[in-house]
Amino acid sequence: MEIEKTKNQFESEVENAKDLSQLDNVRVKYLGKKGLVTDLMSHIKELAIEEKKIFGQKINALKNMIENKIEQTKQKLEKENIEKKLKSEKKIDITLPVSIESGSLHPRTILQKEIEDIFVGMGFTVEDGYEVETEYNNFDAVNVPKNHPARDMQDTFWLSNNQVLKTQTSAAQNRILRKYNGPLKAIFPGRCFRNEAVDHSHENTFFQIEGLLVDEEVSVGNLIFFMKKMLSELFKKDINIRLRPGFFPFVEPGFEMDAQCTFCEGKGCQVCKHSGWLELCPCGMIHPQVLKLAGIDSEKYCGFAFGLGFDRLVMLQYGLDDIRMLNSGNLRFLKQFKTKF
Amino acid sequence: MYISLNWIKEYVNLDGIDEDELIKRFLLSTAEIEDVIYKGQDVQGVIFAKITSVESHPNSQKLHILNVFDGKENVQVVCGAPNVRVGMITAFAPIKSTVGGHKISKAKLAGVESFGMCCSENELGIGSDDNGIMDIKEDVKLGASLKEYYPIDDTIIEIDNKSLTNRPDLWGHYGIAREFSTIFKRKLKPISVFETEKYKNLNKLNIKIEDEGCLRYSAISVKNIFSHNSPQWLKIRLCYTGMRDINLLADLTNYLMLELGQPMHAFDNEKVKGIVVKKASDNLTMLTLEGEQHKLSKDALVICDSQENPVAIAGIKGGLLSSISENTTSLLLESACFDPTCIRKTSANIGLKTDASIRYEKSLDPEMTTLAIKRLLKLLNDIEPNMEITSALTDVYKKQYSKNTIKFNRQFLQKRIGVELENNKIEEILKYLGFEITIKGDEFTVIPPSFRATKDISIKEDIVEEIARMYGYDNIPSMSLLGEIKPTSIDYVHDKEYKTKFILSQKYNLNEVHSYIWNYKDFNEEYGINSPSYLSLLDTTNSGQSGIRSELAPTLLKMFFENKNNFNNISIYEIGRAIIGIDENNLGIEKRKLAIVLASQEKSKKDLYFSLKKMLLDVCQTILNVKVDFVENKSQNYLNPINSCEIISGNKILGKMGILHPMITSKLDKRFNVAVLEVDFDMLCNGENLESKLEKITKYQTVSLDFNFNVPHSKSYAEIEILLNNFNSKLKCNYSLSDIYIDEKNDKQYWTFNFNIYSLDRTLTSEDIDKFSSKLTSYMSENGIELKK
Incomplete structure (x- = not known):
């Protein structure tokens, strides 16, 4: 039988195909337009009607068998090919270092953006202030008495035109209170200046982030809420805070806010001087005089204010022990702060 | 300031309360505690003993061989003190006792065995005298522990002075005791005093106040004071709270200051006749107690005698010539109140800060002066029962403090604090704190006590603080706040600042720096950088600089200079403030500026220039949507006149950009090529917008x-x-x-x-x-x- 013969012939030839091109030759020889199977097919017209059906089925079976076998062999050869390639593959030292070209952001910028985003998420606006301020905005408007020592030359950088380099972000309070003239939630980061000698823990130029919230009914409990939320969000864990009495002319009552030390979880360590707490933020309920001076009815409205010691937070966050590094422009230090938002 | 808990407990019974709890509650309710010191632990087993024989040491001129009787037996001790004598009772540290943390053991001194040690007050840490061993005059039992007679064991808390600036009442132990009394709801005991009422018919002292800087001056004179040494308990109190004992009268005045917060001064009554308080005459110099000369300005307040001789710098320091000496037996006791600003200014002017001046600066309670005198007399009388009052208590009270009444209701306190309160709770706290209170329903009318009224408490918000801190800030629950919900806005330029920084640091690999606001005049002059400064600093001691910058680029050049030895390429930028002029109201015109400095030993000037240009245009296009143009301008001071330009938008000049002037480059470091950009960031953000519209895309081939x-x-x-x-x-x-x-x-x-x-x-x-x-x-x-x- 022709069919049986073709089948046997194919089987031996396909076994002998050593690579994909030989296999393709076999495919063309049997399945091509002028291939053996097509050729066999042409004999169908010579057969009797009843034989035609059987013959047709046999040819189709042969064709399927050949197609399957070729596909199988193809997969087998491809697999062998890849294995051969892998054997000759050159090994790369995948542990070699790569250098990522990147500039750096100042560590303050990185953390400031993070904190701003947290407050924006809680509905606070972000405002801007000046660095050179009037005596009125810096002192009078925030209820600092006329003869207060903070106004002395030893503490404040006075300028030749009787303005000052702002000593606290609170200098922007009056302007912001006037801008909203009622309920508001705002933070205003800024650079502040104090006329003092510089050492590893004191700077004459430093950053604060101040916040203000004014509404009809605001309590100490609300202040605790926002400070706790902000710190917990920043440190990505629940942070305990505590308030202690503190005196600042622009708030009444005034507090020092401590956060439980994030390094030792309050057990006491070198960073928190073994107290378990970090002093982070003077804050308090806005002094009615500050509201009055901004034209706000202090009987109707009240609020809280806080002044986050931002540079201290930066130092804590990055384990920095010398505040002078921040303004130094020392690129060996700064280049470590690769872009991150 | 150091606070002795023994002293506090004299005024408030704190039995049954753990010391850690005392300290924690005080910290949360009153003031910051810097340290806690446990006194007396380093002295154990020291007893009274009597010297029964004194022999000279065979091998030493200084040493003596003593026999001391400790109540049971005689013990041989070798002692180097010069004041040893037979019959003297002293402090004896036998073998196995502890002095200053050291265990005493048998020792051989210059060949002679010694079974213990006789101690000076200084060695025991209970007084300043280190000239010899203790010479105890009191009637004591030999062999008894010193601690049975003297309050050697004590806990001292060190309070941060800064946390007391607004609390004149806390500058003495009695005020601190009142806080403890309120915190723990324990009764505050009254101060026991010497009644002067019966001497009111004696002659008054001649006191004149000629300046309003003195609010009140009270004084009395006393004679027959023959004791010069303070009793040991007094020395211990002073020693533990950071003072040196000097002599009885000085010690008592210091004691009073530490107890009530009222500075006092004792003049030798023989040397001071009459008191006049007035401003200093021109160029007055004053010789103070320590023997230092101080030149006073005309606004300093001085105490003079009736012959116009200055006897003290008011509120700061007494004079040497009128001071008490070993021969003093009669004294004039001053207890006065001065204007805080006046004292602070004089103290700053002459550079002399004293325990008295730091208290007066805080606005002391003027009601306290006579009380302090009566209290001191009580202590003096206990020590020197033969003292005799020689004048009436004379009191010139020029200016009363302003008494005010504060009204509020319970609901107000509740809203502000965020907790439910009961009227009797509020009343209780305020009563303990010394307020006068009237309550009608929920309405309170209170009068703050004089010691809180001078500075600290005047409005109802002050009452919020009193109630909240005593209620305990840690008992206030955290509470969210539901206000109106509205979109938040971020200052436009502030927001663009971040985005610009982001692109410069991440896309162009620049390093952001923060520099100071100073105009570095010396640096600029040395390197030929011409950059004006419109505002100068009145005090230059701490910054070392004289003025405020008008540009950032010179500061960045300085930073380049400081970093250049570590890098071949330096690419830095800053967005910061500068004062670019003065407006018609004499106010500084402040601008946010962006400056970039690119310096390289490898890249050409042209490359650097075009990097700058690309960065700027990228920021303008992708962040700001602002159209800028470049116009050649040959007069850009520190820039190269050939290769530099002005940056403009619309018709406004925003800044400049170019290659650094070769003269400056060669001075800074000629290995580098340097390009500089400086632009007004506020103006840039608000520049003319780019015209941008979408182009139609063709369906046909291009x-x-x-x-x-x-x-x-x-x-x-x-x-x-x-x-x-x-x-x-x-x-x-x-x-x-x-x-x-x-x-x-x-x-x-x-x-x-x-x-x-x-x-x-x-x-x-x-x-x-x-x-x-x-x-x-x-x-x-x-x-x-x-x-x-």
């Missing part, structure tokens, strides 16, 4: 054509750009400069422009393309630009 023009050296790209932009074609086209080839041999340059041409409604034919080419070629030729042959 044809790309290259044209290679021979461009004369005299032409700039900007000129060619204008030419090309004015070329009129029916077809749509856009172009870009793809290559510049410089043929040095023939001194020619060829610029290749790549054109994309297309039509919105059909496919271009070769005829269209040929037509375009010849039209462009002839147009350029008409304008003096030929195609490359």
